[in-house]
Amino acid sequence: MSVKAIFFDAYGTLFDVHSVSEKCEQFFPEKGMQISEIWRMKQLEYTWLRSLMDRYEDFWKVTEDSLLFALKALDLQASQEIRSALLNEYLRLKAFPEVPKALEMLSNRKMAILSNGTQEMLNPLVRNANLTEAFNEVISVDELKIYKPYMGVYELGTAKLSINKTDALFVTSNPWDASGAKTFGFQVCWINRNNKPFDELGVQPDLVVKNLEELANTLP
Amino acid sequence: MSVKAIFFDAYGTLFDVHSVSEKCEQFFPEKGMQISEIWRMKQLEYTWLRSLMDRYEDFWKVTEDSLLFALKALDLQASQEIRSALLNEYLRLKAFPEVPKALEMLSNRKMAILSNGTQEMLNPLVRNANLTEAFNEVISVDELKIYKPYMGVYELGTAKLSINKTDALFVTSNPWDASGAKTFGFQVCWINRNNKPFDELGVQPDLVVKNLEELANTLP
Incomplete structure (x- = not known):
């Protein structure tokens, strides 16, 4: 990977x-x-x-x-x-407890948020969790006026970071989002926090972990 | 109406x-x-x-x-x-009990099924419920390879019956389907069998009834 x-x-x-x-x-x-x-x-x-x-x-x-x-x-x-x-x-949603440390461990790469939320909704969350420095970009679907898992949303991410999709990992706890990202052509990590089954949408994630800490410890 | x-x-x-x-x-x-x-x-x-x-x-x-x-x-x-x-x-899904009688009462108009199901799934249901004569058309989204509430699906219905959307009533128990049909421009009747709230998608049905019998008794 x-x-x-x-x-x-x-x-x-x-x-x-x-x-x-x-x-x-x-x-x-x-x-x-x-x-x-x-x-x-x-x-x-x-x-x-x-x-x-x-x-x-x-x-x-x-x-x-x-x-x-x-x-x-x-x-x-x-x-x-x-x-x-x-x-x-x-x-005022709380970041999951392992997030700050895990993002620090992963920080030798370009990192971005790619979310359904508007900039106005995402910025306070990032700020309150002291994660402003962690991300190169905070990308919102609001720019395209259509939500995930529409393929154009994932495409927007690659454009913003100037990266090939096959060189990028998409990390999400939402099985439908993981299925969208995989369909688009990203490498995909599904965060399965609660030991749930994955969705039956004809694709599978490349990596399954229980939280971001496990992801940080897994990625080479 | x-x-x-x-x-x-x-x-x-x-x-x-x-x-x-x-x-x-x-x-x-x-x-x-x-x-x-x-x-x-x-x-x-x-x-x-x-x-x-x-x-x-x-x-x-x-x-x-x-x-x-x-x-x-x-x-x-x-x-x-x-x-x-x-x-x-x-x-082998069962028709709701009031359906055959209600369809008979409504039969002085063109009537069609417009469904996500394939022809192979819909035909046995219609046949088993003795409703074959009730419908001019059984229309499936399968022809378009995309599901409701995509607007093209409702458009397909008007094309098949050669009818203007404003002259047609779309009847559904699914609030999201009613919202799609209303967005398209149909008149819409929502069948609210279980006294549930309607979806908050920015449109409202024209008519709300508790079952098809009430619809048949309501339509002029």
Whole structure:
């Protein structure tokens, strides 16, 4: 495995989307994780559906819409203030604990984030986790107005880093994203944090690890 | 509401996808509904993801793949025979009880099925439910090699029935499909069988009913 550059997915890979469940739990006791799970599932669905319908709205709007759905689905009443407070948690997602050290170990290569999130959503996450220096680029699909796993998004990554796709490793915890990146032609590492099965989309990742630390220890 | 033609979605709208849970239950006691739910959720995801990745496989293959995922996700061992038996249930899905009567009441218009399923999957369902005479056309996305809610699929429907989209009603129980059809420009009826919230995709159906009988009683 020859790796001259590494692309990292953000949500679920570097940053824990279920960080929001704590705040959900404050407003809606015993419902925090359930809200968070429906919220995340619908957020992804809406990115795929809007892309297929060619009706792009940015990830902030999609995240707001999917939160609204999650609250309705669970029959929870929430004021505009509560909804805003929950949504703003997306600007404070925590990096997984092993991330800073692992990125340092991997830093002898070009590294970039390639994410569905907007620049406005990604920058505070990177800053709060003190990862600003770790990345050559923070790349958002927002530039193309279409979401992963559309091939053009992965292509955008290679253009931004001026790298051949076969020289790059794409790292993600999302099986559908790994399948997209593999279809595009990247080398792919799937971060399987919770011992889940991979998706049945006709491709397999080149490498499977349980977190970024294991990846850092594995890459030559 | 002027309606010269009606398009019906098949899976979940005319035919109950959770008919398969009984057979699942036979092989895996107490897991039937859980298998059926993951199976259906992944089946839909895979249609969206394959469409976005431009890696079409037909609905039979996607249904087989999503079953495989569901069994793995629940850590259930299933032989090829069992998997085939479960998959074949998709050729025996039951029509919802009110369907034959409601279609008869609506039959003074052109009517068609517009579905993700292949002709080979749809024909036995229509035949078993004695609905062959009810439809002018059974239209499959398989002709275009891309799934709903891609706009071209709805366009295919209007071409097959030689009808203007604004003269047609699209009937579906799937909120994402209703959102696609509405985006395309159809009049849309959402069948909300289980009192669920509609999706937050920026459009609303023109009509919401709890089943096809209510639709038949509502349409002028």
